[in-house]
Amino acid sequence: MIEILSTGALATVQDLGRAGALRWGVGTAGAMDPLALAAGNILLGNDEGAAGVEVPVFPFRVRFGADTALAITGADVDARLDEQPLLPWVAVQARAGQVLHLSLPRRGAVWPASRAYLCLAGGVDVPAVLGSRSTQLRGAFGGLDGRALRQGDTLRAGAADRQPLAGLGLVPPALAMPLQVDGLPAVRVLPAAEYTHYTEASRAAFWAEPWKITAQSDRYGYRLDGRPLEALAAIEMRSHGIVPGVIQVPPGGQPIVQMRDAQPSGGYPKLGTVIEADLWRLGQAPVGSRVRFVECDWDSALAALAETRRWLDEVHRLVGLQRLQRG
């Protein structure tokens, strides 16, 4: 069991998301950085899709009520167990009574990131609702009572079926699979239905210029600031299904990238979609930072997806090797 001693806004329980409930109007939710959550789980011997705690605001402190193995992945948040500094992306063993302290992500860190994941051996044990433990904030279900965590909340860890490998660490995917353009983090985009409804100059600028992630950005969506996108003519849309990653353009011309808590449907024109393989990069981009968009096609989007899968498979392999060596 862990007890939340202090938390900022919007720390939530998340797994890899809720698939299969779109027909009831239920969006997927799930970790903004699914690679970080999955990797933390693999380090601990959990299923990749076990639930963890996503922490976007710091400081964040929890006390362990029992001996528990944990891993902190995602942003480098200067994690400390009591006074002992912990390496990021490493599994460690906490003893009952110890306090874990996460601080603001390091400025000038080797990889810029904004969200940390606290993974526990056995996973965070909240009831699965409609097939997932992710917090559905709009529907107020899933996670812990369908809401963000508060001081005084307690979360239980599930039964750990395998011995975690304390001390085993990983190279984060931002270092293993870097993607930058002109020194800025980049994400790849597949054009969507209304792409050609924008002026050529707007489209060219979309790919060529940096976009700032404004303060009006959260798990629902990132509102971007840059040169406004000009439509060739006003576009009337009928409501239709959308997915996280879709880049909508409201009449003002400043795009909004739908993120994990996005509605499952919408009615704004769509310029493109940040590919599934790169959503974790955007999910980690801090408010106020700038990103670049890179046009891609179907085949390279699939290749990128295969690359992230290979990275996770490699994590499995490393952990498996360690298990063998330690007997």
Next chain:
Amino acid sequence: MNTAAAPSTSLLGTSAMLFEAPGETTLPTQQRIWALAREAETWPEVHEAVPGMNNLMLSFTRPPRTLDLLNARLHAAWSTIEPLALQGRVVELPVVYGGEGGPHINDVVAHTGLRIDEIVERHSAPLYPVYALGSHPGYCYLGGMDTRIATPRRKVPVLRIPGGAVSIGGTQTGVSASDGPSGWNTIGCTTMAFFDPARDPPALLQPGDSIRFRVEKVIR
């Protein structure tokens, strides 16, 4: 919106694709969308087939290696598919129009030039078929609103409208299933639990069901 004569398909990244039917938004077209959803859900690469307003999103179990086959299959299915006339239940919702629960009714008055009573009469007259669910858990997209009370979406969305809010956005009307932001004009309120994750199915209404708004009270 697809105004061409033929249906169109487009990508939503690698996780889904969108099929859009041509022409005006009609119930017979929606009935073909429902039929296409049933068919497409049996295809191995399709995880979920989710109807929208005269369109259909297919989410992938895993993205197909090439899209040509799936595209061809969608177009072939659409050209032969018959409307699926789902006959569901009729749910009657008592509505208090205007007042605190309908803060934007005067904007509808201003836009349409109609009196409040005329707006209420026209809004409560039809039996509204549920075309699709979306937006948020349990929310229904309805067809069949009288276009004379159509009112554009608000320039600045309202940060929080309550569950049960009855609103008009363009030529559509609907009822919020939970508190949240909205760009639509709220003209009244009702009370109904549209969604309960512990129920099976969790949503009260499904495509083919219908809503009738009963005038409980008009606050002028």
